[in-house]
Amino acid sequence: MASRPNSSFPSTSTSTSTSSSSSSFRLLLLLTLLPLTLAFFAFLLQWRDVPTDSIPLSSDSFHIPYLDHPFSGRRSASDCVDVLGQSRTPVFPYFKDWNFNFGSDLRPKGVKVINRTKELDEQQAKSRIWNETWLSKFFYKPCNYELFVNQSLNMEVAIVMSRDAGMDWIIHLDTDELIHPAGAREYSVRQLLADVPEDVDTVIFPNYESSVERDDIKEPFTEVSMFKKNYDHLPKYVYFGNYKVATHGNPNYFITYGNGKSAARIQDHLRPNGAHRWHNYMKRPKYGKASLFKCTTFMPKHFFGGPKGKKAHEIKLDEAAVLHYTYTKFSDLTSRRDRCGCKPTKEDVKRCFMLEFDRSAFIIASTATEEEMRRWYRDHVVWNNKALNLKLLKWGVFTRIYSPMAIIQGLRESGVFSSVVQSARVILSQDKSSSVESSNSSSNKPGTVSSRTGEESQATVRRILEINDKFSGDSAIPPLPPPVLDDFTLEYNKRLDS
């Protein structure tokens, strides 16, 4: 494998099902920066409550409607409406009249979009990762495997660019993910990362998964508010105690990955370790006491190898999360199907997808009628049983998160968001046409790697401990399902029930 062969597969696409949508680098960067920008706006909004010189102090400035002559009748009906936050257009009165001060320039600041060019392709074809073993079992396979390699290649390029731009941290997010910087003093990613102890090299954001309550969602970021919390943020007995109801008849607790995403401090010898983790060529891992158990959960053994001496320090965040909006639209079923050229058989879909749910979804979307598909979607993805949802909300398995909705609505009112989305659309549509071209130009698939991967991916569904073994040795960390309820726990629960 000296250099990267002209690799495009018959079934190429720019998108996936594990992480959905595009892998193109510009979107990667755009969406890496969008959440940061959003969080920054949230931060600004909080400032707005502090009286500053910029807020004119009229005689009414300190008028507090609740306290001021409550029975005097001085309050007009419109005051009441404002107090109750039911004034006209904005659903979130907090943002009313807020001026983002963008003036006429509505382009987002600090967002850099990288176009996929021939030069970029050539650069990536020469990447060091083609010579290394940790990613090799993902090479020359279709769909999600190819996407996984593309993501890693993009991460490599992004490391260099971030370094040149003097960035402190790097994180890889997909187009259907947002960062939820809970636990920071302000709702700000910048603040969150600034508070990470200096000796920490990487921080893991456990992911929360969208749980849609309707089958007609159009704009996930502004319509979805219910999320299933990650194993890492739940007491074990709550997780395993609710495991069966929470899986909703699907193969796993989450429909797609459960191993979060990590952010890395920019430093020497950094490399991606697949789309979910970072790795340092020159450091082996070291864990804080509190995090030892949690962090080893998905760690491959080779993390314990590495040169003696220097150690990389990885922690898991206790409150912050990545919000993963997956299969939020009914049309996601068909759009994912159309991007992958596997046969809809149990065996063949393993070549295309790493996660069980993606495989089932692909088979359904390829073989069922529209009506059956709709029914399948309602049964497996949509949470429309209010009583059950309330129960899981009470347990804390589900949680409501409205901040992305609120922020995006604020941005939309200021016009910033639509300009970002529009520019992304323009790029996306160009991307599609170019990927059709390239997928036509070469369908020559070079030799395959190991045939073990299919079995291996399936085996990951078994147990947490097995996961460590299966992905031991020298392998990137793929999207992994969350911990599975094992026989022991089932037995234990049965006894609790009886």
Ligand SMILES: *[C@@H]1O[C@H](CO)[C@@H](O)[C@H](O)[C@H]1NC(C)=O
């Ligand atoms: C991976 O990148 C190559 C080269 O840019 C592209 O042709 C291909 O469509 C991409 N595949 C996926 C699944 O994104």
Ligand SMILES: *[C@@H]1O[C@H](CO)[C@@H](O)[C@H](O)[C@H]1NC(C)=O
């Ligand atoms: C990327 O592509 C867009 C759309 O064609 C173009 O407007 C923009 O100038 C390009 N950016 C760079 C850096 O080439």
Ligand SMILES: *[C@@H]1O[C@H](CO)[C@@H](O)[C@H](O)[C@H]1NC(C)=O
């Ligand atoms: C990859 O390995 C080949 C053969 O050993 C070598 O010629 C090439 O320079 C290497 N490429 C990189 C980027 O390290």
Ligand SMILES: *[C@@H]1O[C@H](CO)[C@@H](O)[C@H](O)[C@H]1NC(C)=O
């Ligand atoms: C793809 O290949 C077919 C057959 O070789 C050709 O007819 C078609 O024009 C090609 N499409 C593109 C976009 O290159």
